[in-house]
Amino acid sequence: MGPPQQYEITALGLSGSQYTVEQTGTDENFQPEYEARDTTGDIIFRCTHQMYEGNDTFPFLDTDGTELFTVEASSNWDIAGDYLLTDSQTGEELVILDNDFSLFQDTWRVRDAEDESLLAEITSRGALFSLARKVPPVGQWIGHKFEITDADGAAVGTIESGFAVFDEYEITISDSSSVPIDPIVAGTVVVDAIQGN
Secondary structure (H helix, E strand, O other), X not given: OOOHHHHOOOOOOOOOOEEEEEEEEEOOOOOEEEEEEOXXXXXXXXXXXXXXXXXXXXXXXXXXXXXXXXXXXXXXXXXXXXXEEEEOOOOOEEEEEEEEOOOOOOEEEEEEOOOOOEEEEEEEOOHHHHHHHOOOOHHHHOOOEEEEXXXXXXXXXXXXXXXXXXXXXXXXXXXXXXXXXXXXHHXXXXXXXXXXX
């Protein structure tokens, strides 16, 4: 694995330890919209989960509407599969987000896009909570909690949401030296959109 800085998105380059990712609503096609903020409340990016002919696409934009990066599913209806993060400024494929679909626990891996080496994992809390989240209509009110671990399995942070109509996640990374921050913050949007739909 290369240093976490190797996976920085050119127009992003996050270095803090706390971020908020919120689903702010839906667009006119009822597709979920998101925004990420730093601790000062400044918007880092906006994103709308788009589906074209069954293919999940996530264009991430700055506040001026300029595309920063994209995440796109490798195949149609990719509920459990690979999502490729590409830097829109350089065209470089940075990481792959892949998911083991399970009713009992969700595990997302962040991998190097070239050699597929493991960079980090995002894992949901126990089976009862994961299962309850999938039972409508009550499940949508149950908060999420994920643990972030590095390539060696050491806990380096959390992603948590409370009880709300639209999910709002607080991301806390205790050791940013061992995981790529940009893909983890972006991955929070992908995880919520895919699990919620």
